Amino acid sequence: MKIILMFSNLIIPMTIGIVILYGYGRKVDLYDSFVEGAKDGMSTVAGILPTIVGLMVAVGILRASGALDILGRLVAPLTNLLGYPKETVPLTLMRLVSSSASTGLLLDLFKQFGPDSYIGRFVSIMMSCTETVFYTMSVYFMSVKITKTRYTLAGALIANLAGVAASLAITNLLYAPA
Amino acid sequence: MLNYIWGGMILVGLTVGAFNGRMQDITNTVVDSSKEAVMLCVTMLGIMSMWTGVMKIAERAGLIDTLSLKLKPLLRLLFPGIPREHLALKYISINFIANVLGLGWAATPAGLKAMEELQKLNTRKDTASNSMCMFLIINMSSLQLVTMNILAYRSQYQSANPSEIIGPGLLATVFSTIAGVAACKIFEKRRGE
Known part of the structure; x- marks a missing residue:
């Protein structure tokens, strides 16, 4: 399993290196392209700032009111049985529905437990391997006016479930539960 | 979709908070969380623009x-x-x-x-x-x-x-x-x- 963590440290420098070499090979104007792309990135982040404000406040209210703790206690009997961290249930479900709302919940967990805690690592891995199923499906199918989606939802949910289970197993293997 | 999720989260929070007597905490959260969101975006500005810059090179190439x-x-x-x-x-x-x-x-x-x-x-x-x-x-x-x-x-x-x-x-x-x-x-x- 150590090799997986080594890979984590290599992939960003390697990607940057390969892209730059490839860019030289194709005679791309490297620095101009970089600056232009970086500008795009800045406006993207500035564009999502209002969303982040709105959702962090909403999740913050849920947290401060004690509603998230109540939900955690409600699902505890089931999650204890499965060995699933109960604090992450709201995030796991929200992940399927809304990308920005799940980001709000993710940040809340980072704040509560820290990104390097067992829970923090588990949700980081889980967020990397799942997608907003319902939203994506409706955008793509609506664009071509398809109403009968057959087994798309079932397949996507199976993929997501496998991702969540794999994340939990990998987190348990790499970092013993606290 | 977000209309319901966002509004719902806030309304549920306010209701539960009222029953739990957590209105003071909620007030503090509204102020603190919005400030935190901006701090987060400042961190993201650096990391994301670095990455999208590199990816622009990849795209052009x-x-x-x-x-x-x-x-x-x-x-x-x-x-x-x-x-x-x-x-x-x-x-x-x-x-x-x-x-x-x-x-x-x-x-x-x-x-x-x-x-x-x-x-x-x-x-x-x-x-x-x-x-x-x-x-x-x-x-x-x-x-x-x-x-x-x-x-x-x-x-x-x-x-x-x-x-x-x-x-x-x-x-x-x-x-x-x-x-x-x-x-x-x-x-x-x-x-x-």
């Missing part, structure tokens, strides 16, 4: 096209229903590669074009074809190599090593994608008869 050509043999296996040189395959591969590199802005337009082409091949226009199901299930199983925004969030909350989750995340992604493809193939066989 034609890396997406080169990699999508390499994907073709694999796509033929996954989408036996699409003719060999059909445009749909090109758009699907661009969508997959852009997703792997985390280029959302390039992925979605190509994905919509792919759906358009798949619809041309489709015999029942209101029903998803096998290829459409496969395409979307793979798309939604997450393909991204480096989830830069998660790294930015981790770094904002003082992770000692924000990037340590890249490898584990990638491994989990492999599992979710394989499960999606397998499920899709099984459904295809069962309903195809």
Whole structure:
């Protein structure tokens, strides 16, 4: 399993290196392209700032009111049985529905437990391997006016479930539960 | 969708908070969380613009096209229903590669074009074809190599090593994608008869 963590440290420098070499090979104007792309990135982040404000406040209210703790206690009997961290249930479900709302919940967990805690690592891995199923499906199918989606939802949910289970197993293997 | 989720979260929070006598905490949260959101975006500004800058070079150099050509043999296996040189395959591969590199802005337009082409091949226009199901299930199983925004969030909350989750995340992604493809193939066989 150590090799997986080594890979984590290599992939960003390697990607940057390969892209730059490839860019030289194709005679791309490297620095101009970089600056232009970086500008795009800045406006993207500035564009999502209002969303982040709105959702962090909403999740913050849920947290401060004690509603998230109540939900955690409600699902505890089931999650204890499965060995699933109960604090992450709201995030796991929200992940399927809304990308920005799940980001709000993710940040809340980072704040509560820290990104390097067992829970923090588990949700980081889980967020990397799942997608907003319902939203994506409706955008793509609506664009071509398809109403009968057959087994798309079932397949996507199976993929997501496998991702969540794999994340939990990998987190348990790499970092013993606290 | 967000209309209900966002409003719902706040209303549920306010109601539960009123019963629990947590109004003071809620007031503080409204002020603190909005401030925190801005701090988070400042961290993200640096990390994300660095990454999108590098990815712009990749895009200009034609890396997406080169990699999508390499994907073709694999796509033929996954989408036996699409003719060999059909445009749909090109758009699907661009969508997959852009997703792997985390280029959302390039992925979605190509994905919509792919759906358009798949619809041309489709015999029942209101029903998803096998290829459409496969395409979307793979798309939604997450393909991204480096989830830069998660790294930015981790770094904002003082992770000692924000990037340590890249490898584990990638491994989990492999599992979710394989499960999606397998499920899709099984459904295809069962309903195809």
